[in-house]
Amino acid sequence: MAYLTQPDFVRYVCSCGQLKPITNLYFCRHCLKIRCGFCICHEVDSHYCANCLENMPSSEARLKKNRCSSCFDCPxxxxxxxxxATFAQTRQDPAAGDAKVENKQAKKMYYLSCFNCRWTSRDVGIPDQPVASGGWPERPNPxxxxxxQLLDYYKAIAQQEKQEKLDRERKKFAIRGKYITLTDKTGLTGAMARNIAGLPSSESSSSAIANFVPSVASAEVEELPEDYHLREINLKQVTTMAQRLASPEWQPxxxxxxxxxxxxxxxxxxxxxxACDHNLTKPEYNPGxxxxxxxxxxxxxxxxxxIISHESVKPGQQSALLLKVSNPTSHEMALRLLPPDHQAETETDETTETHEKNEPKSIEKSLEKSLNLEKDTTWSKVIERKPQMPALSxxxxxxxxLTLAQRDDAAEYDDDPQHDTSDIILWRKSNKLALRLKVSTDPSAEVGQPAxxxxxxxxxxxxxxxxSAQSAQHRDHTLTTTVLLDLGTVCE
Ligand SMILES: [Zn+2]
Ligand SMILES: [Zn+2]
Ligand SMILES: [Zn+2]
Ligand SMILES: [Zn+2]
Known part of the structure; x- marks a missing residue:
């Protein structure tokens, strides 16, 4: 596994054309393709507070503005x-002195304190609270x-656009000669459909748009005080940019x-x-x-x-390259090395192709599509690119x-690698193989260029x-992947 500070010397070509280290890649067992963070869907599974590990549904998280109500960060x-906790000193009020005598027991009061910088909630005059958790005064957002107002306005606009799209979709089908509206087919009215989709009714949205008052820029700005540039400042009393932006509502x-x-x-x-909508990763629900x-x-x-090691790459010369290849699966693996351009021929794009051409066949489907939050399908156009393969070396x-044995966790403790006499294999050790390869470099390679x-x-x-029913019966596949190795720079 790569260290965070270490450059990626070995990068794999993802099916979308991105170059990524193996630790950043996923493998879809249904499409049999490599996927990276760029070519997968990221979905929010659950919200939780990393401090108190409280779990909450997304509706509650939205209501709480995605913040925990009982944990606070130092501003x-x-x-x-x-x-x-401290014991509050009960102040003796001379007027009601007698009454206080019975109530002498000190009361526990709580305040917030930062163990890192010693900031406390008392510094800014927040009164101590009688309960340990929660109840801290909330500052209203001015x-x-x-x-x-803005949120309502944008919701109304989104709703309007959705409606227009729906109408367009309907028209498209009307032109094709099979005009079936949702109403005809299911007895749903437009308002009911909107209701099902969780959208506000069209009347309320049009009124929100009509009543909206846009902000107006004004050339007149309040003058700065006379002594603004002359006043001496105490940097200890001025907040930093990060501190200000941590609470965007007030920006103290x-x-x-x-x-x-x-x-x-x-x-x-x-x-x-x-491509296939199957999960690649799914965490356990429990936030702990x-x-x-x-x-x-x-x-x-x-x-x-x-890469185990390599000789420096020189123009017009051959240099040795030692690679280690390991098989992480629990099945024996047959392995062939191929020139990098081979991949284009062997890889068949059946899965993605059928998916892209999968136009909505029925009006229900297309309506469903426009009522749903649109799923972004534009990505498939982006992925057609192929990375530039190095040509000089x-x-x-x-x-x-070659055959690579299956992974054997017990073999990790074996010390002695099995030395092979073959030209290519340097040694073998359970599911690992060290390969002795040669890199030939073109005489035209420039010194200092990346090798x-x-x-x-x-x-x-x-x-x-x-x-499953529709998936292929065969379990054995021959797959191809391309790796890009970084061998430093071309030397003299
Ligand atoms: Zn990718
Ligand atoms: Zn919390
Ligand atoms: Zn602090
Ligand atoms: Zn897939």
Missing amino acids: SCFHTLSTR FSARIN ASVARLHPVARPLSVKRSQRCR SIKFKIELLAFYHMPEVK QICIPEVT QVALSLQYSYRNTVPP
Whole structure:
């Protein structure tokens, strides 16, 4: 696995054309394709607070503006604030002195304190609270009325656009000669359909648009005070940009106005293949768990390539390259090395193609599509690109088929690699193989240029997905992947 600071010396070509290290890739067992963060759907699974691990449904999270109601961050250094208890000194009121005597027991009071920078809620005059959790005074947003107005306006516009799209869709079908409206087919009225889709009725939306008052820019600005540029400033009392922007509603300029920041919620994401809609990763619901229910990561399914060492690449010369290839799957893997351009021929794009051509066949489907939050399908146009393959350096591909044993966790403890006498295999150790390869570089390669080589791996893959009705019966596949190796720069 790569370290965060280490450059990626080995990158795989994703099916969308992006170059990514194997640790950033997923493998769809249904399409048998590599997927990366760019070519999958990211979905929010659940909202939770990373501090108190409270889980909440997305509707509640929206209501709470995606912030935890009981955890706060320090407005000064953004560390999590801790609740501290003190015993409040009961002030003796001379007038009611006698009454207080019985109530002498000190009362516990709570305040928020930062263990990192020592900021406390008392610094800004927030009164101590009688309960440990919650109940902290909320500052009202001075612009909430305007923000709600804007939200209503945008909702109305979105609704209007959706309606127009729906009408267009209907017209399209009318032209084709099979005019069936939702009303005819299902007895639904337009208003009912909107209701089902969770959209406001058209009357209320048109009134929201009509009543909306747009902001008007004004050339007249309040003058700055006379001594504005002459006043001496105390930087200890001025907030930094980050502190100001942590609470965008108030943007306090003075540290005396800093207020605890309600902690933003975190989300658990699940990721989905865009071509077949199957999940690639799905986390466990419990926010305390870091495990996954589904975790189709590429390094569990594809041969992993690592550079052991290499000679420096020189123009017009051959240099040695030692690679380690390992088989992470629990099945034996047959492996062939191929020149990088081979991939285009072997890869068949059946799955994506059928999907793209899958136009809505019925009016119900197309209506359903326009009523739903539109699923973005424009990505398929972006993915047609292929990365530039290095041409100046090439790996001399040996004509052999290698076998890689299945992963054996117990074999990790074996010390002695099995040395092979073959020209290509340097050693073998359970599911790993060290390959001795040669890189030949073109005499025209310029010194100082990055030295890169590409290599395609054709490997056998056994699919362990339980066979379903429509999926293929065969479980054994031959797949190809291309890796790009970074061998530093061309040397003299
Ligand atoms: Zn991708
Ligand atoms: Zn919390
Ligand atoms: Zn702090
Ligand atoms: Zn898929």
